[in-house]
Amino acid sequence: MSLHQPQPLENCLEAIRYFFQNSEDAVIVFGQNYQILTTNIRAQALFINGFDVLTNSDSGVADQLVDPETSCPVLLLELLLQRVMAGEVVNDVELLLNLSDSAQDIWLSVSGFPITNDQDQIENGVVIIRDISDRRSQIAQQLQEAQRDLLTGLPNRSLLVEKISQAIAQLDRAPGAMVAVIYFDVERFKAISDTFGHIVGNGLLLQLVNRIQACLVQDDLAARIGRDEFVILLTSAQSQEQLLAIVEHLIAELSKPFTIDDHEISIRVKIGIDxxxxxxxxxxxxxxxxxxxxxxxxxxxxxxxxxxxQDMRLGNGESLRLELDLRRAIRTGEMVLHYQPIVIIKSREIVGFEALVRWNHPVRGLLSPNYFIPIAEETGLIIPLGWWVLRESCRQLRLWRNRFPQNSKLFVSVNMSSQQFAPDDTVEMVQTILQEEGIEGKYLKIEITEGVLIAHSESIIKKLGQLREMGIQLSIDDFGTGYSSLSYLHQFPFDTLKLDRSFIEGADSDYEKLEIMQSVVRLAWNLGLEVVAEGIETQKHYAQLRGLRCELGQGYLFSRPLAQAAAEDLLLQSVNDNLLNP
Incomplete structure (x- = not known):
């Protein structure tokens, strides 16, 4: 019998009934007065205590649907059914089902659509409810794992920054309170690990953490932010004298020998405090x-x-000279942009560039950002410098897109400072630059660090949302270094996660780093984020990231940052290669 031969109507209806009843999703059909007309087996199993939770506002109903954003009870009737019966298609509204006889809430994804008759009049509404608890649990677990050091279980740098921010916010509630940050590393740790082996090195770190924890009280927190680097957030000390007493006790405890696998090891730490x-x-x-x-x-x-x-910073005289020189450089055109290609890892095709500012100093030559960005941020010069970078990047992108129309995906990625987001006209400035330089928003990626989010956590969501409405893509930069917090991936509307080079370096020989990198990439997939890996320098790095199905990458393996002419030559080569090998 041909597959295209029409089947009797009763056979089709029977197939529909079968799929309806055996669907893994709960399906409920409502009438015009919101009465339930029929449900499938999965719906009856999910709402085991009855369907009143969906449409009945009576406080006597034991089960509850809860909005996860506000933790307030909601009615499906108010949230979704009225919209569906008005002709709207609603997709993937997430809710929590709180069952009176269960301690575990159920995560639901709810969708709905109307059913019309031959006269295009709405007769019924269909609601499809999917249990997404397993997926949400997996994401939550990955979030927790990614905020913790895998070896010691301590908070990593990302979580530490969150905790410091919270402690700072609490200062005005307790007069005289202070926040202290204690920073130290284990001197000669690499030599110890190389001499006695990786297992002994890890054992030393674990014993070290136990001693650190024993020196702290409940409100204090220790974090591991590097291989042998630790930071303590201290909020329990009420005076500098108490603080120093804790520090001296910590030094004394860490100075005692450690015994690991019959090896007696002594370490030394030097501590910095702010x-x-x-x-x-x-x-x-x-x-x-x-x-x-x-x-x-x-x-x-x-x-x-x-x-x-403050005397530990750059001397005042040199700082002032640097500031004056930088003001002149921005005004007279000494700043230049270099461009580092961003490639599709699978094919190595260039699809974008990150714009990186350099200072072409008349005496000292080409200076990297590390030399002048700190003073630019301290003096506020980062604002005019940042807008110049954005305008120049867009101007150059327009020229390249006009010359290479074959590369329709070509974009530019630009870093923006937290200070650029402070003024009220940030969005208007970006829009003006795009219009004047003739660039559509979808070809611009704006990279921001956690400093932007922390500094303006209340106002930034609106501005980022407005930028996204213009088609601009948003990227969180330096992910995993402490300049990015996992909570922000849910809180703010990011499109791209830039995996910091610290994850890539050594991942071919450090199983711990590789595990973290895999977790971060999986987390990004689950959140619907594109991943760009930075710092790809070796074929091993490339092979690992390709194995992880990381989409985009940049690094010296492909190209170092290049001046405009050299970047253009590389782009021409990429376009030609792609034409020859589509």
Whole structure:
């Protein structure tokens, strides 16, 4: 019998009934007055206590549907059915089903659509409900794992920044309270690990963590932010004297020998400290300052710890000269852009460039951002510099897109500072630049770091949403370094996650890094994010990322950042290669 031969109507109806009843999703059909006309087997199993939870607002109904955003009860009638019966198709509304006889909530994804008659009048509404608890549980587990160090179970840098931010926000609630950040690493740890082996090295770290935890009280927190780097967030000390007593106790405990597999190992730590009583403090600054103080302590043969002070930064005279030079450079056109290709990992086709600013200094030559960006941020010069970078990047992209129309995907990725997001006219500035340079928003990616989100967590969502409405893609940069928090992946409308080079480096020989990298890529898939891997330098890096099905990448394996002319030549070569090997 031909597959295309029409089947009797009763056979078709029987097949529809079979699929309806045996669907893995709960299916409920409602009438015009929102009465339930029919349900399938899965719906009856899911709503085992009855269907009143869907449409009955009577407080006597034991089960509840809950909005996960507000934790408030909702009625399916108000949330979805009225929209469906008005002719709207509703997709994937997530709700929690709170069953009175179960301690575990059920995550639901609810969709609905109307059914019309021959006169195009709405007669019924169909609601399809999928249990997504397993998927949500998997995402939650990945979120938790990605915020914890796999070896020690301590918070990693991402979670630490969140906790410091929360502690800073609490300062105005307790007069005299302070936040202290204590930074240290294990001197000669690499030599210890190389000499006694990886297992002994890990054992040392685990015992070290136990001693750190024993020195802290409940409100304090220790985090592992690197192979042998640790940061302690201390909020329990009420005075500098109490703080230093805790630090000295910590140093004394860590100075005692460790015994691992019959090896007696002694270590030495030098500690850097920064503290604040201001709610305007920045977590990144506190950590950076504590790191600077640690470096200062290491220069002393007698001091075991050092408290940060402003004199440890660039000397005032040199800082002022640098600021004046930078102002002149922005005004007179000494700033230039270099472009690092972003490629499709599978094919190595160039699909975009990251624009990176350089300073073509008349005396010192080409200077990297590490030299002048800190002073630009400190003085506010980062704002005019940032807008120049965005405008110049868009201008160059327009020229390349006009010259290489074959590369229809070509985009440019630009970093924006937190200070650029502070003014009210941020979105208008971006829109003006795009219009004046003749670039559609969909060809621009804006990269932001956690500093943007922390500094303006209340106002940033609206601005980011407006940028996305313009078609602009949003990317969270340096993911995994502490400049990006996993909670922000849900909270803010990102399209792309840039996997930091620290994940890539050593992943071919460090199983721990490889596991983290795999978890992050899986997490991005689950959240619907595109992944761009930075710092790809070797064929092993490339093979690993290709095996993980990471979409895009950049790094010295493909090309270092290039001046405009060299980048254009590389783009021409990529276009020609793609034409020859489509």
């Amino acid at each position: 503290l604040s009583q201001s709610t305007n403090s920045d977590p990144e600054d506190l950590m950076a300052n504590a790191g600077t103080a640690m470096s200062q302590a290491k220069q002393s043969s007698s001091e075991q710890y050092c408290i940060f002070n």
